[in-house]
Amino acid sequence: MTELHLWLRHEIRSTERRTPIVPSDARRLVENGVKVTVEESPQRIFPVEEYEKAGCRIAKAGSWRSAPGAAVVVGLKELPDEPSELINRHVFFGHAYKQQPGAAALLRRFAAGGGALYDVEYLVDEDGRRLAAFGYWAGYLGAALAVLQHQGRLAAPLVPTTKEELDARLPAEGFTALVIGALGRSGRGACEAFRVAGIEPTRWDLAETRELDRPALLAHDVMVNAVLATTPVPPFLREEDLDDPARRLRTLCDVTCDVGSPLNVLPVYDRTTDWTAPARRLREKPPLDLIAIDNLPSLLPRESSTDFSAALLPQLLEFGTGGAWVRCLGRFQQACREVGIEEGEFRRV
Structure with a gap:
């Protein structure tokens, strides 16, 4: 089985202090055999040194653009406008499934690169209840x-x-x-x-x-x-x-x-x-x-991040295998079809 590699990216929004993975949960991921890379961030509520002590590898802010194709990039808010082709699987709040401004462009970036959006808003159980939320x-x-x-x-x-x-x-x-x-x-x-x-x-x-x-x-x-x-x-x-x-x-x-x-x-x-x-x-x-x-x-970055990370942790430990992730990927593919992206354009995921 291929080792899971999670890449925690820096948030480009200057007012975003939260993180989807707090250091204590990063340590649990590492202890369970997950490779975790954490980007430096000047505003994240938890300093990068705490992640380093938890066994994570540290990378420069924004270096997810050159991350290995198998790495799963984890964040919260919007991506920068570049690159135009997104090759990785990304976990974040994409706000792209209800015809929001810029939604089609974001989905086409994933289709162009062969990546996929696992939108956390649609990471749900069998009854449609969200599994991790702020x-x-x-x-x-x-x-x-x-x-x-x-x-x-x-x-x-x-x-x-x-x-x-x-x-x-x-x-x-x-x-x-x-x-x-x-x-x-x-x-x-x-x-x-x-x-x-x-x-x-x-x-x-x-x-x-x-x-x-x-x-x-x-x-x-x-x-x-x-x-x-x-x-x-x-x-x-x-x-x-x-x-x-x-x-x-x-x-x-x-x-x-x-x-x-x-x-x-x-x-x-x-x-x-x-x-x-x-x-x-x-x-x-x-x-x-x-x-x-x-x-x-x-x-309230510390309180909200701690609660969210605790809920996301068990899902990340099963990334790509549990039914919730399958549903999440299916919703991405449905959204792609809704904006005219053909099935074959996102089949690589």
Whole structure:
């Protein structure tokens, strides 16, 4: 059996502090016969020396481009625009299966090089439940930032912190909050952050969104969306809702950040916000502020990385062999067909 070689890449996004594999789990991989190469990274929350002590080989940032073809490149967020041909198997969040901007181009890069995308969002069990996710911390931070923004206490630029430091800033009172998707990972995280803040949120999930009560939605001061739609559903907010004179809603946080996708349940904005400018004004009278940051868990990089890595570790130990990876590869091939890539173009994987 060929030795599994995992290559942990540096993240090109300057605000990305997380890692999908923490040093303690890298050590377990090495102890189980996996070769692990870790790229140097100036912003990763765990210093590269901890990986070296765990038995990993160290490489220069960005050197995955010349990694052996059999190496499996592991990361989190987007790849750089080059090379145009991707020869390796990659494990990361590709955001390429729902007609997002740039999705077809990314898939064609894999087809051109003979590589494959194992999108972690689609690494699921037999019932379709995700096996490794940052959802809880995304929801927690989304609600936390919404609380701070609504209270006029959200300072920019955002900087990574610890849960203890964040929680000390959260206590609030005097407003109502709504969490949509409250039963999922992200929704549970959002509800917990509101609890820490001293706010008992209204909790909606499938039952409450089948026939949406828009007046009830707009009657809340703060709303957090934690729903990631996989099939078309009527939008939760429309442009005309923002101009409703009865709207009480003042702060909106979209944890999902599905902007650009036809499945977006909040088609009232066209671009995300970021650490430099975390909130954007959608309406002036009455005011409505949007928070839509697509790497929220990176604000709690140590906690979120540790949880994610623990969930991903058993899957990595079975890379390519377990049913979850087979399903993951099948979803990549389906996405390729959907953008017109012929079967033979990605058969090398």
